[in-house]
Amino acid sequence: MLTTDKTRIDVSLKGEVKKETPISFIDLKAQQRRIRPQVEARLAAVMDHGQYIHGPEIAELEKALADFTGAKDVVLCGNGTEALEFAMMGEGIGPGDAVFIPAFTYAATASAVIMAGARPVFVDVDAATFNMDPLDLEIKVKTVVGEGRLRAAMVIPVDLFGLPANYPAINDIAARYGLKILADGAQSFGGRQDGKWVGNIAPMTAISFFPAKTLGCYGDGGAIFSQSKERAEIWRSIRWHGTDPSHKISIRAGTNGRMDTMQAAVVLVKLSIFEDELEKRRHIAGLYDALLKEAIDLPERCAGASSGWSLYSIVLDDRDRIRQFLTDENIPSTIYYQQPLHQMEAFSAFSPQGGLPVSEDLSRRILSLPMHPYLTDDQIHQVCETLIAAL
């Protein structure tokens, strides 16, 4: 069911739409024009105090993110992949463990499981929401438990394109089979489930500050959100060679996984405009929905969930022809993902018998349209008119 707020939206297709080309798929330059003086001031402050590693901006951002989301604690790290890895390390996930992940996601979700020494078990996704299908999750968990060779240890739901996964159903399955839940919220900062922000929905949430994310930095960065201070302290230790709080003595194996102070300074500025940008993303998604709903079947949102709108994606039968038409008309679009993970060379050894039909079908039909807070209504009309003309 569509839950996007459609108030204040002009839904009429305007034949006379002004062409404001070029339209960008993601426009970081427009955002930078808005915040550049603040970013420069923040970066200058870092150069003034000179603590390029673990400067005061790290604790400031950790606190700001915890305050924003309501999470108990937040630990910054080098990128979103590390966030997943540290969370698994902290839980002792390793050889002999099965970790259930959706097949329709970015490679990082699967790579992190393999780097932990565990076995990824691919789960199909729901055709309407693109997120992990709880029915298939339960089938896959039962199979692992029945075979008795691996311990059913963890599930990593991914909030694809910004929409929180079906946590109510996944929580229920996890509780019945004793699975730990680590949310992969790399794409969904700003999403909500039943009034809770991503970061405060699952016991552990990994997010990414890759520049194109809803909250990004100017390089790599990531964070893990926790409902437990104890877990967060373990991750703080892991990111600094397993040291104790003095950072002098190693008490466990760890790595160098710190986020740079300069990147934290950038995120602090972007966080100050985040809610305004999120509101703009919601407006754009609502306008897309309103303009396209008569022409194509739109994806559903899970009940109680609202997206952070990192991407606006649709499913088209004749995707490649339509995409070419858009390209010829200077409308950018992207395919996430060309192949589900279980069909990629790197992960095909873990492909389940019989495949994963929904993920395979989506990879042939999915298309993401331009999505960033600085798109104008006229540009959205232009994208939709061109798309509808191509159908």
Ligand SMILES: Cc1ncc(COP(=O)(O)O)c(C=O)c1O
């Ligand atoms: C679903 C998902 N998980 C994990 C990651 C990894 O994040 P990073 O690129 O910061 O390592 C990404 C990044 O695109 C992602 O989309």
